[in-house]
Amino acid sequence: MSINGLIRLGDNALVLGQRLSEWCGHAPALEEDIALANIALDLIGQTQLWLGLAGEREGAGRSADTLAFHRDAWDFRNLLLVEQPNRDFAVTMMRQFLFDAWHFEALTALSTHDDDEINAIAQKSLKEVTYHRERATDMVIALGDGTEESHDRMQGALDRMWPYVGEMFTTDADDLTDMTALRPRFDAHVMAALAEATLTRPKSDFAHLGGKTGTRHSEHLGHMLATMQVLPRSYPDATW
Template identity: 65%
Template sequence: MGDNTLVLGHRVSEWCGHSPVLEEDIALANTALDLIGQTQMWLGLAAEIEGQGRTADDLAFLRDAWDFRNLLLVELPNGDFGQTMMRQFLFDTWHHAMLTALAGSSDDRVVAIAAKAVKEASYHLERSAGTVIGLGDGTAESHARMQAALDLLYPYYGEMFAADATDTALAAAGIAPLPESLRASCDVRLRQVTEEATLTLPASSFAHSGGKTGARHTENLGHILTQMQWLQRAYPGATW
């Protein structure tokens, strides 16, 4: 959860000063800040459970790409504004459902984080869905761009609902839901929004998988970490 919000938060922050209009610049910056704030909570909990004296910052800035377990979707390049908002909508659809489920976790620490984060995720989902609808059902060019974005990103959607041994153990302990249990409700929302946006869902959503289920390095994630971690690596332990 922390790796997802960290990587996506950094990706979204790349729009700061480059968005098509000022209102979108502010909204995307606020979304990025929300995601980074959630990262601090999730990675702080991970560091606490790990018990090796590391902090959330250590986990964010001192791990290499193969140690990250984020969804592949969140590390993809921003592309144009439509692609960024389509990526955000696909993530928000899953993220809101996951956080809602985690708010009923058997672990009180998880409940506390999820209860706070889901309020932000609700706004993120409302905004990204509305933007997808507005652009999809807009001009011929905006519709074409949104359809191209959906065609590109939808194959990554299925990974969100793929389970590994850790997911199964967490579900058995009542800590987190099985990812596949979220699929039906997410699919309903996805169909509702894409239909209103006059967009056509591609045939397959499971072409890309394995982001969180095993160590891997991708060019996209390596690029992100180069940007995100260079200060800490150049000046270890620097403070200001």
């Protein structure tokens, strides 16, 4: 059982949770503001479970908080997709839709993992993520098949986010399940939703890589972490 595999799952939830919380107080409608904050909250809760277990298994005395607040960008193992900036609401929803579609399949596979602590966290998270995926799918369809403006923005968001899809389906010995095996079910869900949303899947399958291995994060992660980590790093003894 790989500690890095647990850290990958925790970092995905942490980085996306932090990104979504940037919308708090700024979303285009009150309901959307509340929904994004709720999803962020679920993801931060899942982070505590995954990073908590990672710290426990590592046995070096690092808690979930230590892992979240006292590592630098190059030690993070999240997918490049989740660290991409929010930009507009179209990009935020498209990023969420693509991540949720992968997350749902990954957690479904991990729900039957041999390790009881891993399958327990996966089963718990899956209930929440089922809801996230349903909402993101509805939003992509409503906005894609909406006005000319919302359609164009969603197509632009899809074109922008698509190069970050491939990394989700790369796999190595650190992963807790074979990520390549998740692709057919992901494609089935995503293609059906895109068709209904009148959006066109980009032709190129070029994929940026380097997030989950930590070899090459995008410039955006460091800026995000600077904001996220400033308090515990400035006041390492602070508790709350």
